[in-house]
Each structure stands twice: as structure tokens, then as C-alpha cells.
Amino acid sequence: MAKKEESVKLLGFLISPFSRRVEMALKIKGVPYEYLEEDLPKKSNLLLELNPVHKKVPVLVHNEKILSESHLVLNTFLINNVILEYIDQTWNNNPILPQDPYEKAMARFWAKFVDEQILPVGFMPLVKAEKGIDVAIEEIREMLMFLEKEVTGKDFFGRKTIGFLDMVAGSILIPFCLTRAWECMGIDMTPEDTFPELNRWIKKLNEVEIVRECIPPKDKHIERMNKIVERAKST
Known part of the structure; x- marks a missing residue:
């Protein structure tokens, strides 16, 4: 479980599968978090500040550490699910990835x-x-x-x-x-x-x-x- 002093925020988009999978991971781990819905056609100043390169969601902010991942290059999805792996390694209960x-x-x-x-x-x-x-x-x-x-x-x-x-x-x-x-x-x-x-x-x-x-x-x-x-x- 997340410690009381920890701060976890997730910037996402309701229809984004990448946001949905990160929320699943946080819920399975039992991590309290604040969810911030983005209006992608009108990107918030916070999103532009946290993910200035790709300007995409999801963005996870854990104790001021910022992780983002989803973006498009030449219409090809480049997703490496670093947020899921980070969540799995940070909170050890209810493993997401197999141990073998x-x-x-x-x-x-x-x-x-x-x-x-x-x-x-x-x-x-x-x-x-x-x-x-x-x-x-x-x-x-x-x-x-x-x-x-x-x-x-x-x-x-x-x-x-x-x-x-x-x-x-x-x-x-x-x-x-x-x-x-x-x-x-x-x-x-x-x-x-x-x-x-x-x-x-x-x-x-x-x-x-x-x-x-x-x-x-x-x-x-x-x-x-x-x-x-x-x-x-x-x-």
C-alpha cells in the first residue's frame, strides 16, 4: 500500500487505453491516487508542463517524479509500458508481471x-x-x-x-x-x-x-x- 506521505497523481483521458491500463495497475496495487482528466484537444498547462515533448497521456507523478510514455511517431504507436513496470517495481504487493x-x-x-x-x-x-x-x-x-x-x-x-x-x-x-x-x-x-x-x-x-x-x-x-x-x- 502507498505510504501516507506519498503523492500519486495520474493525468489521463477517459477513452485512452493507455490511461485505463495504468489505472488498473494502481487499483490492483491499492495505491491511493488523484486522477486528473485531460481534454486532449485543449491540453492543460499542467500536461504541457509535465510532458512538454510528446504532450500525451498518461502521465504519472509520484512524489514529484514524472513518468510519461505514449506518443506517435510516423503514425506508429511506440509504447513500452514503463509506467506499468514502474508501478509494479515500486509497490511489491499483488505483482503485475510474472516472477518467472x-x-x-x-x-x-x-x-x-x-x-x-x-x-x-x-x-x-x-x-x-x-x-x-x-x-x-x-x-x-x-x-x-x-x-x-x-x-x-x-x-x-x-x-x-x-x-x-x-x-x-x-x-x-x-x-x-x-x-x-x-x-x-x-x-x-x-x-x-x-x-x-x-x-x-x-x-x-x-x-x-x-x-x-x-x-x-x-x-x-x-x-x-x-x-x-x-x-x-x-x-
């Missing part, structure tokens, strides 16, 4: 796969699918099938309890799948007959109270996705 060196390496491997392979080929390519929307859908499903196989036979990616990879993948897939965000384009991206294990995992993960507390409301998520569609179609 091999399992820890594999959790990092698959988290990198989710952020660098699945996320960039997710929603936006469907809106502006140059090769055709059917091809784009198939490419995304091929990526998701790797996760389908990885979670087969497990309660969670972290086996009996949620862990690092559950937070990374869950922060992206739970909002999309539970809110059926793809349906605004008439698409069922994760049909249960094709992805029975992923759907089972998503439902089980959503049963965890801490996870539910960190997932954006359906209406907010759909609203955000509709804005992305409209913006993409106009460019």
Missing part, C-alpha cells in the same frame, strides 16, 4: 505485439481501408487469433489472476468488444464462434470489479469512435 523470468519475457513480448501489431491495424484501417474493408478485417482477425491461442486454457493471460498482459490487451479489447464499437461500421470483429476463448476471457475480465471501474462507459466510447470515423472519412 521466461513468463515475464513472454508477457512483455505479447504486450509489445498488442501495442505494435494489433493496435495500429485496428480501427482506423477499417475506416480508410485502401485494400478493401474485407482484407482489413481479415488482417486484424489474423492478429487476434494469436491472442486466442495464447489465452486458451487459462482464466487470464496471467493465469489465475489478471496481470500485465491482461491490462494491456484488456484496455483495448474490452471497450471495443463489450460496447460493440465496430458495429457502427456494421462489423462483428470478434464473433464468438471464431474467437470463443477471447470472448470467454473478455467476459471473465469484465467480472473483475477493478477492471469494470476502469472501462469507459459505452456511450462515451461509441461517441469517440464515431468522431474518429467522421474525421477519417473527411481527410
